[in-house]
Amino acid sequence: MEYEAVIGLETHVQLKTRTKMWCGCANEYGADANTNVCPVCLGLPGVLPVPNAEALRLTALTGFLLNCDVPSYAKWDRKNYFYPDNPKNYQLTQLDFPSTITGFVEFELDGELESVRINRAHLEEDVGKSFHFADYSGVDFNRAGVPLLEIVTEPDITSADMAYEYLNALKSILEYGGVSDCDMEKGQVRCDVNISVRPRGQQELGEKIEIKNMNSFSGVRRAAEYEIARQIEVLEEGGQLVQETRRWDDDAGITDSMRTKEDAHDYRYFPDPDLMPHRPSKEWLAAIREDVVELPLARKLRFMEQYELPMGDADVFVGDAALGNYFEEVAKGLKNPKQAANWVINNLQAKLVETETSVADLKFPAVAIGELIGLVEEGQISSKIAQEVFAEMFASGKSPATIVEEKGLSQVSDSGELEAFCREAIEANPGPADDFRNGKEAALNFLKGQVMKASRGKANPQMVGELLAKILNG
């Protein structure tokens, strides 16, 4: 039997705020233990939380970046559990009315566009960090109360590689949007994976198994690979899977059972009475929307669709945003943007590299490249001459028409003048001329080359070919 994996990810991301979620303590990694703490984040008797406005803003911004809805009502809940790193012994989180819901993340996998739906991205608070010494333990509460976004996918992921690429895409989106630095080594991103397997074609989901303790994206990929194979093996051997939480052992490359459903926590969630529900105003959301940047993949896909560019060209314009922006100006109103892309990538970019300058230093306006393309299309100059004109444009900033005019580069299409060039070439090269007359058609190209050379490239090549044939066949 063939099996398929169904994977969902829960990713915790620390928000890049100056201060913590409920108090004014610095949100800062690497300070001495318990130095970024105050009565509020230590959960002292009598304290109350006050929401960090910047964290709320970054949450809504993330919602927009992940194509989510930002509901007009969100609230806070207490998740109750005892642990020494949890100062209040309840964690403030958002259970049933999160700040953002129902979005999706798009990314590329093996050259194909994939999409994973986002169930929600909700805001909560981080907890402290436990340290275990020889005969005692300690807790550093610097991290307690740092704003944490939990981004939960739908079970749309079907392979370890897909999980890996989703995480990379998510990271790049959050970094690009300025939401988080996503530094895994600093614990700014943490990821739990839910995996089940089922016979291919079966609708019903298999038993969900949660994997914890991966500390890198490649660890997530390896853990998922291992776990999918393990689950299939259990089923193939006629075994049963049970809903459980397993711990990834990165050194051993295996997962171990931590706890089963029976000893799962009852978190006794209830609405936090210390915080008012958050009701984002239209104005507030509109202001945040202004901060939404175009994400790399979206830009790439837009370039491919809007300008009908091949993926390679689009990649160049995403990789070099300034060049891409310049291209968009050049392409404005052009019938064939692909040609403009060729000019920008093959000629302009090369020149910029050669002269160590940038598009900001260009002496000619973007519209000049369109004019140059126009001159070629109208047959006024050949593509070869166009290169020469471009070099001059780049050096002097003069318009293509002026350069063609001043240098007399206009293509010769006067049949009388061309006929004189052709006759000269035939007379000077009797051998090839005879070859052609004897049926060797390739000889015509040699004669054509001589005419082009004599006209210093200005002769209209098509007319030259026709005239030569006419004279020789005459």
Added chain:
Amino acid sequence: MVHFLTIHQLLEQLRTGELSSREATQACLDRVEKVDGRLNAFISVDASDALAQADAADQSRAAGEDLPMLGVPVAIKDVLAVKDQPLNCASKILGEFNSPYDATVIQKLRAAGAVVFGRLNMDEFAMGSSNENSAFGSARNPWNTDCIPGGSSGGSAVAVAADECIASLGSDTGGSIRQPAALCGCVGLKPTYGRVSRYGLVAFASSLDQVGPFTKDVRDAATLLQVIAGADEQDSTNVPEPVPDYSAALSGDVKGLRIGLPREYQVKGLDPEVKAATDAAVKQLEALGAEVKEITLPHTEYAIATYYIIATAEASANLARFEGVRYGARLDGADPEEMNRKTRGAGFGEEVKRRIILGTYVLSSGYYDAYYLRAQKVRTLIRQDFLKAFEEVDLIASPTTPTPAFKIGEKTGDPLQMYLSDIYTISCNLAGLCGISVPCGFSKAGLPIGLQLLGKPFGEPDLLRAAHAYEQATDWHTHRPNLD
């Protein structure tokens, strides 16, 4: 006899220079020394800190400064955080804990020039109606030391009634200010939810708790409320409603003020003497020009059950932080779970444990909908009852408690009977209203009886106006227990 003064009387003498804050503070400290061995209103007093504040107040006044409460000694319930002072919530679990910060109300008192002193006895974590649930022993009623002073702010009421301070602060979650005020014969006011900052008030039930004043008369209640009320950016549940001038409400005029008497409050357990005293008080208000009419609050019978679900649910989470990891008493264990179990097992008293277990239960998976969620719905209905009633009346009058103070130990074996003594006070917190208790008589046994007035949200001016007018027409508030 300085300690007998009210806030306004003391301020007058401080302003004329007849008295210094040091003298007033020393008088209170002497009084504590003299009577508190019998009353146990104070868990602790830091006399030198109080006198240092008094001296600073006297210096400010000498320098020409005048503030709303400059130099007035105010004692504080042991549930409010005062910087560098013990904070025990009358529990063993906090051990030697001293608060590193001031509650917002304490900051406001200091800004108004008050001398903040003492840690007042209470029921542990404000859970109780008799002050018997204190790890520091019960406070005693100054009118009869065999009787309870009420709770949970028992110490706050006793200290004011026995003139051990000029005024005090307490907290009210289901009647914890009004009930002991009534049983001890002083004025106790519970402000509207959101009127006074809760920052620095150790939470029992966050959606019900409010800080409020205990005073010797209604004018003082207005003065003290004026100082502590107002928006606080450290409390998200604080309402940014402008604070009116409460003293301006004390016009003595209640003509046309509509007072409602809830039909449902004529309960079986209502003591005839209490009924007679409060009926007379209502008559008095009517004689002063108020209009009295019967109203209905149909969901009254569900109030106590609703309260004990919501309050305990919130408490079960609020009290989770007391496990000895970061502060307070700790009993070591082999692992965090054992440490928790031992620390909390030894640190919390019986009533606190009972409520934590009840609250944990009503929030548990499978029970949440049947208890917590349903209680929230009933809470909404109770609030609607009141808002509807307040379309017809300006205030609601009732006894504060169904009986005068009972004997210490009389109800400790029957928690449910104890819970029922909150019947008149509890709905006010569920509905987010304001309420006040003022002395309105004595039982034949010489125990005080309180009249409760409830006002609509942010209706404190009407509340104070009626209470003040009543007080002006009677002399109950001038009676003092004999402690000599």
